Amino acid sequence: MSSRRKFITQSAQATAALIMVPDLLSATTAQPIVPAGEIGYKQEALGYSFNSLEPSIDALTMEIHYTKHAAGYTKNMSDAILAEKVDTSALAITELLAKISSYSTKMRNNAGGHYNHELFWKSLRAPRTFNMPGDALMKRFKESFGSFDAFQTKFSDAAKSRFGSGWAWLVGENGKLKVGSTPNQDNPLMDVSDLKGTPLLGLDVWEHAYYLKYQNRRADYISSFWSIINWDQVNERFNQC
Ligand code: MN3
Numbered sequence: 001m002s003s004r005r006k007f008i009t010q011s012a013q014a015t016a017a018l019i020m021v022p023d024l025l026s027a028t029t030a031q032p033i034v035p036a037g038e039i040g041y042k043q044e045a046l047g048y049s050f051n052s053l054e055p056s057i058d059a060l061t062m063e064i065h066y067t068k069h070a071a072g073y074t075k076n077m078s079d080a081i082l083a084e085k086v087d088t089s090a091l092a093i094t095e096l097l098a099k100i101s102s103y104s105t106k107m108r109n110n111a112g113g114h115y116n117h118e119l120f121w122k123s124l125r126a127p128r129t130f131n132m133p134g135d136a137l138m139k140r141f142k143e144s145f146g147s148f149d150a151f152q153t154k155f156s157d158a159a160k161s162r163f164g165s166g167w168a169w170l171v172g173e174n175g176k177l178k179v180g181s182t183p184n185q186d187n188p189l190m191d192v193s194d195l196k197g198t199p200l201l202g203l204d205v206w207e208h209a210y211y212l213k214y215q216n217r218r219a220d221y222i223s224s225f226w227s228i229i230n231w232d233q234v235n236e237r238f239n240q241c
Helices: 003-010 014-020 024-030 059-083 093-098 105-122 135-145 148-161 218-225 231-240
Strands: 166-173 176-183 198-204
Touching (some): 059 105, 105 198, 135 148, 148 166, 148 176, 148 198, 166 231
Antiparallel strands (some): 166 176, 166 198
C-alpha cells in the first residue's frame, strides 16, 4: 500500500475515496497514525536552493546537511531495509516507525533520521515569503498553550534544553497540540518515544544543523527558525491529524 493511498484515505476526500475504492477501507483500519504529508522512503528534491534560507541558515550548512548528513540517513535506512527484509511496498514509513522497537538500532537511527529530515525540509521556506499559522491552527495554539507566544516560548525552551543531539517538536494528538523533544533521531511516531503524536513541526538541534554559522549559540539558531517556517505545510499536517 503506497503512502499516497494512505494519504488519500486520511485526507478531506476520504469519504469519496472510500465509496469509489472499497479496498481502501482496510487501509483506514490498519493504520492508526496519520502520515505527515507524503514522506516515503526516498530522499526528495529539496524544492528550494541551498541559499534561499539565508541569513537564518547559511547555504553551506544547508548543502552539507542535505547532501551528506540527510542523504546518509536515507542510504543507511535503505541498507537496513534490505538487511531486515522489510517490504516497503506494504508498509508506510509511519507504520515502520510506529513499531521501530522490533527493528535494529541502525534502522531506528536512520529511518528516524530520514523521516525527520524529510519533514524538516518541507517545513522550511524562504524568509521573504513570510506566512502564519491558519485560523484553525492559531485557535488551537490558544487553547493548548494560552497564546501563540506561549507556544513559541515552550517550543524554544524544548529546543534549547534538549541535551546533546535531538529534535524539538510540535505534535498533534487527539486534537490537542503538544510540545516536546526527542533524543538523537527518535521522533514522536516511534513506539519507543516518550513524546507521542503526529509530528507537525520539527526543529533539528544537532550541531551539524547550525554549527558553521552559530557555533555554540544554539539559542540564536532557534530564534532565527521562526522566520523560515513554512506554515502552509504545518497547517496541512494539522488538518490531517
Ligand atoms: Mn540533521
